Amino acid sequence: MATGTNRQILLVETPKGKLSPQNFSLSEGAIPSPKDGEILVRVKLISLDAANRAWMQGATYRSAVESGTVMAGGSISEVVESKAPGFATGDLVFADTGWQEYAAIPAKAADKVPAMEPMSHLLSVYGxxxxxxxxxxxxxxxxxxxxxxxxxxxxxxxxxxxxxxxxxxxxxxxxxxxxxxxxxxxxxxxxxxxxxxxxxxxxxxxxxxxxxxxxxxxxxxxxxxxxxxxxxxxxxxxxxxxxxxxxxxxxxxxxxxxxxxxxxxxxxxxxxxxxxxxDFNDKREEALADLQSWVAAGKIKVREDILSGLENTPAALIGLLAGENIGKRMVKVS
Amino acid sequence: MATGTNRQILLVETPKGKLSPQNFSLSEGAIPSPKDGEILVRVKLISLDAANRAWMQGATYRSAVESGTVMAGGSISEVVESKAPGFATGDLVFADTGWQEYAAIPAKAADKVPAMEPMSHLLSVYGxxxxxxxxxxxxxxxxxxxxxxxxxxxxxxxxxxxxxxxxxxxxxxxxxxxxxxxxxxxxxxxxxxxxxxxxxxxxxxxxxxxxxxxxxxxxxxxxxxxxxxxxxxxxxxxxxxxxxxxxxxxxxxxxxxxxxxxxxxxxxxxxxxxxxxxDFNDKREEALADLQSWVAAGKIKVREDILSGLENTPAALIGLLAGENIGKRMVKVS
Missing domain, CATH: 3.40.50.720 (NAD(P)-binding Rossmann-like Domain)
Incomplete structure (x- = not known):
């Protein structure tokens, strides 16, 4: 079982106007233990998306992020403990882990993804x-x-x-x-x-x-x-x-x-x-095959904008909403 | 050749705000003579449509109605003289004749329609x-x-x-x-x-x-x-x-x-x-067949609102825009 602290970014309150650093706080909790059917993952790369901002307000295709909880967000993470069939330590997954270093999540909410170089492409062109x-x-x-x-x-x-x-x-x-x-x-x-x-x-x-x-x-x-x-x-x-x-x-x-x-x-x-x-889950494999062939042939150039450090995630989102990134923005956590 | 006068409703000026009777005038002209390829028709039933109002302002799927000209509008009309192959005296057509008693129009701009009772259904459920x-x-x-x-x-x-x-x-x-x-x-x-x-x-x-x-x-x-x-x-x-x-x-x-x-x-x-x-011209026959079968079976009840007299056409449109009609509004001219 993993021991140590789990740094987390909490949404302190639902923002009323423009998003600001004051809407977030950095917190430390214990690393959770996965229950049956869950996996414990270590977050590696957090995806920043304009939709993150819309989620805070609710009225989207998912429930609102409640104030006082870990800010929601997708990431590429590595399984460090599995209590679910089909997932083993070392597997990479994409899941809504939220903005934290570790998360225990239901295995059915995690998508296994293949190891690749660079891993960041899993969040950009293949994400x-x-x-x-x-x-x-x-x-x-x-x-x-x-x-x-x-x-x-x-x-x-x-x-x-x-x-x-x-x-x-x-x-x-x-x-x-x-x-x-x-x-x-x-x-x-x-x-x-x-x-x-x-x-x-x-x-x-x-x-x-x-x-x-x-x-x-x-x-x-x-x-x-x-x-x-x-x-x-x-x-x-x-x-x-x-x-x-x-x-x-x-x-x-x-x-x-x-x-x-x-x-x-x-x-x-x-x-x-x-x-x-x-809406297009049934065509996903075909799409990925096309994207991979286009990237391999140099027909699609992939632009990424990778920042470092969990503590910088709020600023990364605020900056994204202000349009400061070129290409896919993400934060490297570990 | 038809002789006599041709009463016409002119659009005096492009309306700036709400449409009013002052935007129209009743005029008398000569009954025109059809040129080669044209038919002379006598207007029987004028169709009133909310789109008539939009046409005056332009920026629709047809050119704007110019001030000083006969107000545009579709009608069921009867051919009184034909200089076009395929059209004979007595034929019924649907065409944009405008709001007048007689019109000489290119035969290719006229759709022959079958005689039926009541003729008004050609402008409502089958129009x-x-x-x-x-x-x-x-x-x-x-x-x-x-x-x-x-x-x-x-x-x-x-x-x-x-x-x-x-x-x-x-x-x-x-x-x-x-x-x-x-x-x-x-x-x-x-x-x-x-x-x-x-x-x-x-x-x-x-x-x-x-x-x-x-x-x-x-x-x-x-x-x-x-x-x-x-x-x-x-x-x-x-x-x-x-x-x-x-x-x-x-x-x-x-x-x-x-x-x-x-x-x-x-x-x-x-x-x-x-x-x-x-956009659906290619499916027209199928649609008409369905509509006819539904009307015959009593599954669609046809509501019509038929006024009389060319001179009442402006008021008929103004009233339609104010929502005073139930069902298809038209004006019987002759």
């Missing part, structure tokens, strides 16, 4: 980010060769892969991101055709210039004004894949939705469709 | 209204037996048929309409399970009571606050068929869209899809 990009673009957005595809939060973990998959499917790809450095990288390194810096450019005007024939597929990670600008530039029969609304997670809920709904939806015969990765 | 209800509900909304289906403008030409088709497909049906008389009729005559009077009831609360298991399909004719109330009550994987936004046609465009977009679209994995009837 939720890569699979979300894959299914959201291909199964929801359904781009055809020659289509114009726009993706927001384009330098983020999902957007950076969406754009690259769209390119290899023969589309013209426009990324929307916050910062000239991000925009430069999208074009020079990731092969995007155009990049729009929403912090300095008028997005609607920039879209009209970059997509003179209109937008066929918009992969929406942000909602709000950028969704509205895309709506006004969609082509007839365009598809909007609704993946997230990061512009609306960190603060009060917006007073109103984007203009043009439902008028433009009708006139242009648009389809807006929301999705969550687990 | 744009019935076909829009059919395809929008079945091909876009895709209800399954046992689903809860909500339709707005439920006592209107489209909504009254949507609800009846949903009932015969085994769904629980809730209609939203403006007025206790309409709500009573939906339940007593058209077989709806519940009816909500949006003028006197809080729609969100009424929906929670009428649809305790949530909404699976929402057929949206109105947009605005009612769309928002439905969004908040949709079930996971629900479908919203976007048919129109009548709440937003007669006045200034809304400052904002409904709240909950895209957040609820993502979390509930909703699909919002806009459509226009012509």
């Amino acid at each position: 939720i980010a890569g699979l979300t990009a894959y299914h959201g673009l291909l199964d929801v957005g359904k781009p055809k060769p020659g289509d114009t595809v726009v993706v927001s939060a384009a330098a983020g973990s999902v957007g950076s892969i969406v754009g690259q998959i769209a390119k290899l499917k023969g589309c013209t790809v426009i990324g929307i991101a916050g910062g000239d450095d991000k925009c430069a990288l999208l074009k020079s390194e990731l092969g995007f055709d155009h990049a729009i810096n929403y912090k300095t450019e008028a997005v609607g005007k920039a879209l009209r210039a970059a997509a003179p024939k209109g937008i066929d597929v918009y992969f929406d990670n942000v909602g709000g004004d950028i969704l509205e600008a895309c709506l006004f530039n969609m082509n007839n029969y365009g598809r909007i894949a609704c993946c997230g609304a990061v512009s609306q997670y960190d603060g009060a809920p917006p007073a109103h939705g984007p203009r043009g709904i439902p008028g433009l939806i009708v006139v242009k015969r648009l389809t807006m469709q929301g999705f969550i990765l687990t | 744009i209204a019935g076909l829009t209800a059919y395809h929008g509900l079945l091909d876009v909304g895709k209800p399954k037996p046992g689903d809860t289906v909500v339709v707005s403008a439920a006592a209107g030409s489209v909504g009254s048929i949507v609800g009846q088709i949903a009932k015969l497909k085994g769904c629980t049906v809730i209609g939203i309409a403006g007025g206790d008389d309409k709500c009573a009729l939906l339940k007593s005559e058209l077989g709806f399970d519940h009816a909500i009077n949006y003028k006197t009831e809080a729609v969100g609360k009424a929906l929670r009571a009428a649809a305790p298991k949530g909404i699976d399909v929402y057929f949206d004719n109105v947009g605005g606050d009612i769309l928002e109330a439905c969004l908040f009550n949709m079930n996971n994987y629900g479908r919203i068929a976007c048919c129109g936004a009548v709440s937003q046609y007669d006045g200034a465009p809304p400052a904002h869209g409904p709240r909950g977009i895209p957040g609820l679209i993502v979390v509930k994995r909703l699909t919002m899809q806009g459509f226009i009837l012509t």
Whole structure:
């Protein structure tokens, strides 16, 4: 049995406005013992996701994170003790362990993952980010060769892969991101055709210039004004894949939705469709095989942003919500 | 060749706010002569549609109606002179003749329709209204037996048929309409399970009571606050068929869209899809056959609201936008 302390990050209280370090505290507890059917895992790499912020508020696809408890979050972890068939010490799993060094979790809530180098790819291109990009673009957005595809939060973990998959499917790809450095990288390194810096450019005007024939597929990670600008530039029969609304997670809920709904939806015969990765569990192996072949062939470049130290996890999430990362952000714990 | 005068209703100017009688004028012109490839028709029954109002402003699926010209509108008309192969005197056609007694139109812009009793069914259940209800509900909304289906403008030409088709497909049906008389009729005559009077009831609360298991399909004719109330009550994987936004046609465009977009679209994995009837031209015969069999079997009751006299057409549209009709409104011209 593991002995020693278990450092944990607690959510002190449900944030009312912008997330701040004061919403979290570092605590030390005992390393738990797994019950029958459980495994004890040591957390290695914590995944940071904009959705973490939405979970705090509730009203998502999972129950709210209660104040005073360990902050929820997915991680790659190593089994250190197993009381469940099919799991052995040394196995790697992906699970919602929360932000802590050790967790005892039901084996049925853990997905075994293969050892690989670098392990971080299990959280980026072969994790939720890569699979979300894959299914959201291909199964929801359904781009055809020659289509114009726009993706927001384009330098983020999902957007950076969406754009690259769209390119290899023969589309013209426009990324929307916050910062000239991000925009430069999208074009020079990731092969995007155009990049729009929403912090300095008028997005609607920039879209009209970059997509003179209109937008066929918009992969929406942000909602709000950028969704509205895309709506006004969609082509007839365009598809909007609704993946997230990061512009609306960190603060009060917006007073109103984007203009043009439902008028433009009708006139242009648009389809807006929301999705969550687990909707596509039955296609997971096919998706992973495609992603692996594309990475191996150099057709998808994987960007990661790895910080160190459990104590830095709150700042890592706050920074992610402010858009400071390029590619998939994670925190190395052990 | 026909001689005599041709009474016409002109759109005097593009309305800036609510439509009023002053936006129209009655004019008399000569009966036109058809050119080669054209037919001269005598207008019998003019179709009134909320979309007529949207056409005036432009930015729809057709070009705007220019001020000073005959107001656009579909009608059932009779051919009085043909200079086009395939059309003979006495044939009935559906075409955008505009609001006038006679029109010379390209034969290719006219659809021949069969003589039937009552002729008005060509504009209601077998016309744009019935076909829009059919395809929008079945091909876009895709209800399954046992689903809860909500339709707005439920006592209107489209909504009254949507609800009846949903009932015969085994769904629980809730209609939203403006007025206790309409709500009573939906339940007593058209077989709806519940009816909500949006003028006197809080729609969100009424929906929670009428649809305790949530909404699976929402057929949206109105947009605005009612769309928002439905969004908040949709079930996971629900479908919203976007048919129109009548709440937003007669006045200034809304400052904002409904709240909950895209957040609820993502979390509930909703699909919002806009459509226009012509998208389903290839399924038209099948739809008409179904509608005819349902009407013959008494499974669909057809409500019509027929006014008389070309000069009353502006008032008929203004009244339709104010919701005074039950069922399909039309004006008998000759």
